[in-house]
Amino acid sequence: MTAIEINDLTKVYGSKTVVNKVSLQVERGEIYGFLGRNGAGKSTFINMITGIIRPTSGSFKLLNEESLDKIKNRIGVLPDYSTLYDSMSAVDHLKYFSKINGRKISTPQCENVLERVGLIKDANKKVGKYSFGMKKKLGIAQSIVHDPDLIFLDEPTSGVDAESALLLQSLIVSLQEEGKTIFMTSHNLNEIEKICSKIAIMKKGSIFNEGTLIELKKQYTSNIKVKFKHSVKEEN
Numbered sequence: 001m002t003a004i005e006i007n008d009l010t011k012v013y014g015s016k017t018v019v020n021k022v023s024l025q026v027e028r029g030e031i032y033g034f035l036g037r038n039g040a041g042k043s044t045f046i047n048m049i050t051g052i053i054r055p056t057s058g059s060f061k062l063l064n065e066e067s068l069d070k071i072k073n074r075i076g077v078l079p080d081y082s083t084l085y086d087s088m089s090a091v092d093h094l095k096y097f098s099k100i101n102g103r104k105i106s107t108p109q110c111e112n113v114l115e116r117v118g119l120i121k122d123a124n125k126k127v128g129k130y131s132f133g134m135k136k137k138l139g140i141a142q143s144i145v146h147d148p149d150l151i152f153l154d155e156p157t158s159g160v161d162a163e164s165a166l167l168l169q170s171l172i173v174s175l176q177e178e179g180k181t182i183f184m185t186s187h188n189l190n191e192i193e194k195i196c197s198k199i200a201i202m203k204k205g206s207i208f209n210e211g212t213l214i215e216l217k218k219q220y221t222s223n224i225k226v227k228f229k230h231s232v233k234e235e236n
Contacts, residue, residue, distance in 0.1 A: 033196030086128030
């Protein structure tokens with residue numbers, strides 16, 4: 001079964017086409033990597049299918065539904081760090097956004113999620129005192145706290161230290177093992193290679209290539225045949 005089905009999705013701003021007729025499918029239970037340079041259109045694409053901005057044309061289904069209103073409590077999205085509230089603690093954030101998603105959670109449940117993203121020591125600290133990397137971790141915690149089936153992570157390890165990046169990569173794999181589908185963008189090929197079961201490469205707003213890591217490596221790996229000529233060895 002498909003978790004995401006996209007058909008000719010397009011976004012145009014004035015005379016500039018940012019996303020150009022993108023079509024793809026993501027199977028349930030996959031970690032799908034959306035790879036591309038900064039400015040390739042990855043974030044605009046995610047913003048369209050999560051309801052933040054409207055497509056210019058095209059259509060999409062998430063969890064076999066065309067209406068986001070029907071499934072919004074089954075979707076998790078890593079938010080922009082600037083949308084977090086400086087005066088609230090991490091625990092307060094998780095309780096507040098869980099309530100918005102129709103689920104009331106306890107403090108121990110919040111702390112369990114913060115433990116998973118490496119923020120348990122700062123669970124009650126005001127977010128205004130968080131570093132950029134800590135806010136990124138809180139955003140990931142916010143995207144999974146209501147136990148969604150489908151999770152969108154836009155550059156989940158960008159701006160965090162190497163140790164935290166490894167922790168978050170391990171978390172993403174564990175979420176997949178729990179049966180969740182993860183759609184993540186990145187410009188880090190090494191990260192995508194490590195954890196994604198399928199990869200799409202986006203370039204100038206279009207899908208340049210798509211496939212499993214093995215399939216893509218076959219396409220981009222050259223086979224070179226080398227012939228050696230040597231004289232016949234004379235026997236004594």
